[in-house]
Amino acid sequence: MTFTAKDFTRRMERALAQAADAGLTGVLVTPGPDLVYFLGYQPTAITERITMLVLDADHDPHLIVPVLERPDAEAAPGAAAVTITDWADGSDPYAATARLLDPQGRYALSDSAWAMHLLGLQDALRETRYTSITGSLPMLRAVKDAAEVDRLAAAGAAADAAYEQIVTVRFAGRTEREVGTDLARLLREHGHSQVDFTVVGSGPNGANPHHEMGDRVIQDGDMVVLDFGGLKDGYGSDTTRTVHVGEPSSSEREVFELVRLAQQTAFEAVQPGVACQDIDRAARQVITDGGYGEQFIHRTGHGIGLTTHEPPYMVEGEQLPLVPGMCFSIEPGIYLRGRFGVRIEDIVTVTENAGRRLNDTSHELRIVA
Structure with a gap:
């Protein structure tokens, strides 16, 4: 059985509901099992270039990716459920990501996120706060369909x-x-x-x-x-x-x-x-x-x-x-x-x-x- 865009949409909606119950603005998902869960997408190579799914109650889901990886992202099983935004080498990826976030928001972040990406977001948005997905949303992937x-x-x-x-x-x-x-x-x-x-x-x-x-x-x-x-x-x-x-x-x-x-x-x-x-x-x-x-x-x-x-x-x-x-x-x-x-x-x-x-x-x- 192949998971569909509707399956991935339901997972994102459930994540946002859990985040709201935990007093969070949304969920930030980086490459690893969380991104596979929400989009069926695993970048060919996990590098220093930021890839992040932004789930925020104030707007539709966005996936920010390096421009060179956009074709692979667009081919992901859950791609139809998100808006894809890309950024190019030489530009500021954290500024591009920051535009999708609440400047004073509090987000659950994938445990596998690179520290350099978290620090980059904190520099771009000094009033945001972050917590681990496992610590704040322990039921996120625990209950299987x-x-x-x-x-x-x-x-x-x-x-x-x-x-x-x-x-x-x-x-x-x-x-x-x-x-x-x-x-x-x-x-x-x-x-x-x-x-x-x-x-x-x-x-x-x-x-x-x-x-x-x-x-x-x-x-x-x-x-x-x-x-x-x-x-x-x-x-x-x-x-x-x-x-x-x-x-x-x-x-x-x-x-x-x-x-x-x-x-x-x-x-x-x-x-x-x-x-x-x-x-x-x-x-x-x-x-x-x-x-x-x-x-x-x-x-x-x-x-x-x-x-x-x-x-x-x-x-x-x-x-x-x-x-x-x-x-x-x-x-x-x-x-x-x-x-x-x-x-x-x-x-x-x-x-x-x-x-x-x-x-x-x-x-x-x-x-x-």
């Missing part, structure tokens, strides 16, 4: 298919890097245009949540954490399964089952109106009661969409309520330094009365060769 959820589900299904194939290859006697390379290839074969990470943490390396992959040779008796994801049709996948080479010990099974129970408990806590921190609390309580609270060393989850990590975050202190259409990971883990780690992760979307998993591979401990 049906088409976005469909894309996330398709990305999750592709990651699931890659997992079902990777567990059929031989692990023992091969390096983490070799298995990770296979995993990245499988993600691409199942439609991913971009692979963002392939964690293959074997044995003691599994106790490092962000180990990715190295040259350690996987051994019989190893627990192996597999965490992988990327982008398919512009939307992210991110899943983790923990496998074991040969038969696990009773203590390894005990830790694995505790993580599995924590993941399930957190999933069952998902429903509209529940605070994000309560998802973290649900998972953490299970692991703490099992005696491994100090070995669960990260938040329980993060949002996902155009990027694999974005708001909202399932973490203590985040009181945003869950809303239908939110999509995020649930990924508790236990990490025993020098021994092994266990993590289980699914992407979940909030429905009208519960949660729905966007990954459906088994949570059981898979035995690999």
Whole structure:
């Protein structure tokens, strides 16, 4: 499914409504995931030349671009929803942008904006004020429409298919890097245009949540954490399964089952109106009661969409309520330094009365060769 100019217009209107509710004049969007969200446009090269979408309640949306990039901007899927204004090298781009802003306005600005552009606008309009989009408008991209959820589900299904194939290859006697390379290839074969990470943490390396992959040779008796994801049709996948080479010990099974129970408990806590921190609390309580609270060393989850990590975050202190259409990971883990780690992760979307998993591979401990 291709997003249309009407889809992008609705997103801009929603952003302006949220900005007004937050007491802001408007929203300033620079290249990165925010600009892709509002226009489907990603400049060929993000350079020192300012490109900015100006959303202001007092006038129609404007996109200011370097004149040499205007043809690409005009070809963007959302171009029909904006007025495009260009500026040429040798002219003052901040003066050109300032004409589109309220001289005393207060704007939310993309987190990815270059500091030089912010400083340039502040010099041109001394009375304007700026705040980060994430800090002031945390729900801006957090709630997905049906088409976005469909894309996330398709990305999750592709990651699931890659997992079902990777567990059929031989692990023992091969390096983490070799298995990770296979995993990245499988993600691409199942439609991913971009692979963002392939964690293959074997044995003691599994106790490092962000180990990715190295040259350690996987051994019989190893627990192996597999965490992988990327982008398919512009939307992210991110899943983790923990496998074991040969038969696990009773203590390894005990830790694995505790993580599995924590993941399930957190999933069952998902429903509209529940605070994000309560998802973290649900998972953490299970692991703490099992005696491994100090070995669960990260938040329980993060949002996902155009990027694999974005708001909202399932973490203590985040009181945003869950809303239908939110999509995020649930990924508790236990990490025993020098021994092994266990993590289980699914992407979940909030429905009208519960949660729905966007990954459906088994949570059981898979035995690999």
